[in-house]
Amino acid sequence: MKIALDHVVKTFNTFRAVHDVSLTVESGELVALLGPSGSGKTTLLRMVAGLEFPDDGHILFGGEDATLIPVRERGVGFVFQHYALFPHMTVADNIAFGMRTARAAKRSRAEISARVAELLRLVQLDGLGDRFPAQISGGQRQRVALARALAVDPKVLLLDEPFGALDANVRRDLRRWLREIHAELGITTLFVTHDQEEALDLADRVVILHQGKIVQQGTPRAVTRTPNSAFVMRFLGDTHRISARAQGGRVELGALTLDAPDVADGPAEIYVRPADLEWTRSGPGLAATVTRVIDRPGARRLQVLAGGDVLELDVAPEVEVAEGEAGQLRIVRSRIFAAS
Numbered sequence: 346m347k348i349a350l351d352h353v354v355k356t357f358n359t360f361r362a363v364h365d366v367s368l369t370v371e372s373g374e375l376v377a378l379l380g381p382s383g384s385g386k387t388t389l390l391r392m393v394a395g396l397e398f399p400d401d402g403h404i405l406f407g408g409e410d411a412t413l414i415p416v417r418e419r420g421v422g423f424v425f426q427h428y429a430l431f432p433h434m435t436v437a438d439n440i441a442f443g444m445r446t447a448r449a450a451k452r453s454r455a456e457i458s459a460r461v462a463e464l465l466r467l468v469q470l471d472g473l474g475d476r477f478p479a480q481i482s483g484g485q486r487q488r489v490a491l492a493r494a495l496a497v498d499p500k501v502l503l504l505d506e507p508f509g510a511l512d513a514n515v516r517r518d519l520r521r522w523l524r525e526i527h528a529e530l531g532i533t534t535l536f537v538t539h540d541q542e543e544a545l546d547l548a549d550r551v552v553i554l555h556q557g558k559i560v561q562q563g564t565p566r567a568v569t570r571t572p573n574s575a576f577v578m579r580f581l582g583d584t585h586r587i588s589a590r591a592q593g594g595r596v597e598l599g600a601l602t603l604d605a606p607d608v609a610d611g612p613a614e615i616y617v618r619p620a621d622l623e624w625t626r627s628g629p630g631l632a633a634t635v636t637r638v639i640d641r642p643g644a645r646r647l648q649v650l651a652g653g654d655v656l657e658l659d660v661a662p663e664v665e666v667a668e669g670e671a672g673q674l675r676i677v678r679s680r681i682f683a684a685s
């Protein structure tokens with residue numbers, strides 16, 4: 346099911362939570378809505394679900410105006426961060442719940458238990474149908490929540506920080522697992538997260554929100570390679586900002602000259618990630634002094650001082666370098682924006 350948001354606006358009292366958002370999610374696509382707290386992600390998701398209504402604009406499900414489709418008939422499955430399962434029901438009964446109450450497609454008892462068994466297999470919880478929610482782990486509970494959402498054969502899956510309460514390793518496993526389930530079922534999916542790594546790992550397309558507006562959207566590769574603003578560069582993380590001045594489409598940084606054809610003359614900000622920097626003993630480059638060496642599995646992280654800025658970069662484990670050593674930094678790639 347294709348979903349389209351067309352110039353959607355949502356205001357709470359006088360606060361505009363969503364500003365003129367237009368977005369298309371193609372049938373079968375997995376799109377992540379990514380943004381900091383308060384950027385409007387949940388509000389957008391709730392409008393797609395039919396739990397909130399836009400003040401302006403339209404939401405279309407497969408070309409049909411969704412305003413006219415009641416929540417129950419939208420064919421939407423949800424999983425929330427704290428979508429508590431019914432504690433007094435077994436895992437199997439939790440999964441079956443939606444099928445028993447659905448008015449549309451009545452199923453026999455035998456059909457329901459066959460479908461529950463199939464879903465338990467899909468979410469890799471075979472054999473746990475008789476347990477109660479308190480007897481399984483947090484990650485397993487979220488898998489049950491997903492099985493419950495899938496039980497009614499939704500056309501659209503809405504996930505709001507579904508793994509937010511789980512620890513990092515479990516989250517990583519569940520991401521891989523969700524990706525596999527998505528590949529198998531191909532349900533149009535909108536996934537809300539404020540975790541960059543999660544969005545980039547999971548999604549076909551990432552939509553970045555800031556203050557209720559879409560500031561950039563594209564494949565994970567496109568948004569990480571060509572962030573279109575300082576905000577996106579900073580938000581995607583692991584970046585250094587170096588202050589400089591742009592003049593005639595160029596920025597001078599120590600002995601280096603960087604091209605910045607689109608940047609107006611005046612104060613500028615150069616953004617580099619640790620992986621964009623290389624350490625050399627001889628120039629040309631930006632003069633730097635090593636202030637700290639941190640040994641990590643697979644790499645050595647150097648903290649260096651360059652022109653008043655503390656920067657970090659990684660070198661191969663066998664590189665011999667010591668604190669206090671002077672050298673040069675080569676900037677392999679950077680993004681430059683006018684200072685905000």
Ligand SMILES: Nc1ncnc2c1ncn2[C@@H]1O[C@H](COP(=O)(O)OP(=O)(O)OP(=O)(O)O)[C@@H](O)[C@H]1O
Nearest residue numbers: 357360362380381382383384385386387388389539
């Ligand atoms: N029912 C409401 N009444 C008033 N303000 C609201 C309501 N719901 C959301 N807001 C405000 O709208 C803005 C966007 O909220 P929303 O929950 O959509 O953000 P979010 O990006 O999902 O944030 P988070 O990651 O913290 O959940 C916030 O400033 C929030 O305080």
